[in-house]
Amino acid sequence: MALDFLAGCAGGVAGVLVGHPFDTVKVRLQVQSVEKPQYRGTLHCFKSIIKQESVLGLYKGLGSPLMGLTFINALVFGVQGNTLRALGHDSPLNQFLAGAAAGAIQCVICCPMELAKTRLQLQDAGPARTYKGSLDCLVQIYGHEGLRGVNRGMVSTLLRETPSFGVYFLTYDALTRALGCEPGDRLLVPKLLLAGGTSGIMSWLSTYPVDVVKSRLQADGLRGAPRYRGILDCVRQSYRAEGWRVFTRGLASTLLRAFPVNAATFATVTVVLTYARGEEAGPEGEAVPAASAAPAGPALAQPSSL
Numbered sequence: 001m002a003l004d005f006l007a008g009c010a011g012g013v014a015g016v017l018v019g020h021p022f023d024t025v026k027v028r029l030q031v032q033s034v035e036k037p038q039y040r041g042t043l044h045c046f047k048s049i050i051k052q053e054s055v056l057g058l059y060k061g062l063g064s065p066l067m068g069l070t071f072i073n074a075l076v077f078g079v080q081g082n083t084l085r086a087l088g089h090d091s092p093l094n095q096f097l098a099g100a101a102a103g104a105i106q107c108v109i110c111c112p113m114e115l116a117k118t119r120l121q122l123q124d125a126g127p128a129r130t131y132k133g134s135l136d137c138l139v140q141i142y143g144h145e146g147l148r149g150v151n152r153g154m155v156s157t158l159l160r161e162t163p164s165f166g167v168y169f170l171t172y173d174a175l176t177r178a179l180g181c182e183p184g185d186r187l188l189v190p191k192l193l194l195a196g197g198t199s200g201i202m203s204w205l206s207t208y209p210v211d212v213v214k215s216r217l218q219a220d221g222l223r224g225a226p227r228y229r230g231i232l233d234c235v236r237q238s239y240r241a242e243g244w245r246v247f248t249r250g251l252a253s254t255l256l257r258a259f260p261v262n263a264a265t266f267a268t269v270t271v272v273l274t275y276a277r278g279e280e281a282g283p284e285g286e287a288v289p290a291a292s293a294a295p296a297g298p299a300l301a302q303p304s305s306l
């Protein structure tokens with residue numbers, strides 16, 4: 001578990017630094033006004049933020065995911081690995097279930113973290129801004145709305161994360177098996193990057209409409225009176241105002257982000273675990289160098305079971 005934690009931390013930091021700008025663009029597109037849209041699309045949003053707020057504008061709200069994802073990834077890879085071992089054997093169904101369990105549990109951190117991140121990404125810059133930072137945002141929300149306010153969007157976060165993390169780990173397991181990822185393979189890292197990036201894309205595609213609803217619920221009330229009475233009301237109002245396409249808003253930048261972020265995360269976790277463990281216990285328990293150890297087939301496929 002400890003090694004999973006550390007590898008998860010390293011993977012999380014790598015992923016956030018690579019992907020936060022794409023996430024900022026996603027949130028801006030998801031919640032911008034349909035009557036007076038500020039951005040024409042993904043590229044225009046990127047360019048506008050850089051022009052009006054500099055590159056640092058793309059990293060608004062970085063603190064929250066950087067701190068949060070350190071624990072989230074540790075929790076995800078730790079829970080997934082231990083759940084998979086507790087389930088007894090490695091099968092596609094158990095891969096999905098272990099991933100789903102990890103996705104559900106990490107919502108405890110993910111939901112408040114994304115609430116702060118979303119609000120910071122959307123607030124106006126300058127002295128008029130409402131929040132000084134992620135922690136200040138959560139403290140203010142707690143002061144005004146209590147614990148319920150800090151956990152705003154929890155149900156939609158659970159509906160997004162539980163199945164998507166199941167897909168995340170199932171896809172990674174299937175792809176690393178299909179690509180024949182093994183210690184000592186000279187194409188190991190490119191294969192891990194491909195498997196990790198594809199897993200990220202498949203996981204976001206699996207529940208993306210729920211993410212649009214979650215972003216809208218977490219942003220609700222930031223600029224004026226709250227509009228939504230809950231998930232179904234948000235779905236109903238959004239569909240009525242913009243049709244089904246509203247549930248694909250920001251998808252391009254999400255997928256642009258998902259590949260590099262999760263390629264970096266999974267490859268970092270797998271490489272850290274593979275080489276940090278170094279030796280595989282031999283039949284009598286004596287240590288043998290990892291390079292010569294016969295990997296247990298798909299053993300490498302699972303960062304958690306390395």
Ligand SMILES: NC(=[NH2+])NCCC[C@H](N)C(=O)O
Nearest residue numbers: 161164165168200203204258
């Ligand atoms: N909502 C999801 N797709 N979750 C699975 C992928 C999560 C991953 N940490 C990312 O930020 O891309």
